[in-house]
Amino acid sequence: MTTPPTRWELAGEGNRGYGEHFAALVAQGADVDGEARLADALVPRGARILDVGSGMGRIAASLRRRGHEVVATEPDLELRAQSGRTYPDLEVLPHEALALDPGEVGRFDLVVVVGNVMIYLGEGTERTVLARLRELLAPGGRILAGFHLTAVKNGSRSYPAEEFVADCAAAGLRVEHRFGSYELHQPNDEYAVWVLSAAD
Known part of the structure; x- marks a missing residue:
């Protein structure tokens, strides 16, 4: 199946520096775990979690420290390299979302797709990606x-x-919750945090 290039790919050099920025924050001891704290609260200890578009690895690494089994996937070569430098023990698959096969990677209690991944997908692939993420959910997964x-x-x-x-x-999903931040502020018109589950 041929899919259009992602908006991230099309932006090219315009997005360089993202990984280095967060790596510098990690080195300074800054708090970069906001998304991971919420993800951790959504699952029991030792859950299987998939981090789609894991970037330089900060969320996946944080969830591993919290005792979860995490599969990270990031198609951008430079971000994977940055992830390897910052979190050398974190394995990162090179797959795009649509290349993730439940028969290969299994199913998950939680699929994390944060950091603006959804607004960088290839044009017109949003519903297809959401349907694939739904397929990757274990029973009761979100x-x-x-x-x-x-x-x-x-x-x-x-x-x-x-x-x-x-x-x-x-895509066969329903919205359980919508918030305005990872600290569960009221919904707003700038940023949205969603908790989704299979509609059936």
């Missing part, structure tokens, strides 16, 4: 997603909340 609703990031798209909800429904 998806944690988070992204800017407007195109404030280089090369990203605007993804209005109502469009995302419609795409979720078309």
Whole structure:
């Protein structure tokens, strides 16, 4: 199956520096675990968690420290290299979301797709990606997603909340919760954090 290039790929050099930025924050001892804290609260100890678009590895590494079995996947070669430098014990698969086969990687109690991954997908692939993420859920599993609703990031798209909800429904998912931050603030028009589950 041929898929269009992701918006992240099309942005090219415009997105370089993302991994280095977070690596510097980690080295300074900054708190970069906000998403991981919420993910950890959504599952029991020792859960199987998939981090899609794991970037430089900060969320996957944090969840591993919290005692979970984590599979990280990041197609960007430079981000995988940065991940290897910052978290050398973290294995990162090179797969894009649509290349993840439940028969190969298994199913998960939680699929994490944060850090604006959804607004960097290839044009028109959002519903297909959401359907694939649904296939990767174990019984009772959930998806944690988070992204800017407007195109404030280089090369990203605007993804209005109502469009995302419609795409979720078309992919066989339902919205359990929507928040305005990973600290569970009220929903707003800038950023959305979603907890999703299979509609059936």
